[in-house]
Amino acid sequence: MxxxxxxxxxxxxxxxxxxxxxxxxxxxxxxxxxxxxxxxxxxxxxxxxxxxxxxTREQVVRAVLDHVLTTEIEPMAAAHTDDPWRDLAGLLETAIEALAGHRVLLAVARESPKFDLESMHRCVHSMQLLLRRAIEAGVVRPELEVRDLAAVIVMTLATVHPGDPHGADRKRYLALLLDGLRASRDTLPPPSSHDLPGSPRQQ
Missing domain, CATH: 1.10.10 (Arc Repressor Mutant, subunit A)
Known part of the structure; x- marks a missing residue:
């Protein structure tokens, strides 16, 4: 048996x-x-x-997204060099390029109101160690949280469109967003919650 x-x-x-x-x-x-x-x-x-x-079809979409995150992005979170900034920025770039490479899937996922709340949850938590290293090295804002990384990914992916096959827009706006992560004398306004959007405690 x-x-x-x-x-x-x-x-x-x-x-x-x-x-x-x-x-x-x-x-x-x-x-x-x-x-x-x-x-x-x-x-x-x-x-x-x-x-x-x-x-449901939505569950298939979510499973495919989870597969992309698990196989193409999360392993990169374990890669460390002696450059904490490059590690963090490189992981964000990798995540965005991986997801942008599945353009149709990304468009389908956007139809779900839970896409930006759930699909990035485990992925960005895998970035926690890289974020902590970057904060300790003083190369990013000390008040950053993993939910801020999720926002960077989602906002950059919003610029992905069929008329930009080489990704000029996502590269441009990711560069702008990455610049906003760097250490600054100015402190960011506080978030509405310190929980990552879409976490079980908020549902």
């Missing part, structure tokens, strides 16, 4: 990865109108399997 349960769990995990992998490609190739049926076909699983695992 135990071996059967392990086999079922392994099969479910494989199906999950196949569905998410198929969805990543399908969104970019088909467009925002891609259906769960199309994703199921590409993943070589039944539509019932997709609905049993995700139930």
């Amino acid at each position: 135990a071996s059967q349960e392990r086999a079922l769990r392994a099969d479910a995990a494989r199906n999950y990865e196949r569905i998410v992998g198929a969805a990543i490609v399908a969104f970019e190739e088909v467009g925002p109108e891609v259906t769960l049926e199309e994703i199921a076909g590409r993943a070589a699983v039944s539509v019932a399997t997709v609905y049993r695992r995700f139930r």
Whole structure:
């Protein structure tokens, strides 16, 4: 019985990865109108399997975003050099470029009112150590919080659009926002809350 349960769990995990992998490609190739049926076909699983695992299209979108954050961005948070500013700025740049590379998925995610509240939550918390190092080194404002990094990512991603295939706008406005993170004599106004927007305590 135990071996059967392990086999079922392994099969479910494989199906999950196949569905998410198929969805990543399908969104970019088909467009925002891609259906769960199309994703199921590409993943070589039944539509019932997709609905049993995700139930709604929004949950598929969230799973794909989580995959991008987990595989393309979070590992960079563990990379440290002797330059705390470059580590932090580089991670923000990496996060934005990774998400901007999934333009259709990003457009679909923006349709969800919870996108900027939930999708960045775990990602920016993985940046906590880099932010602390940058504060201790005196290269950024000491009053910065991880929620400020989430805001930088979301605001920069708002400049991503089809008419800018080389990312000139996002690079320009990220540079402006990064400059605002640097140490300054002026103190930022306090946030509405010290909790990261979208944290469980606020829901």
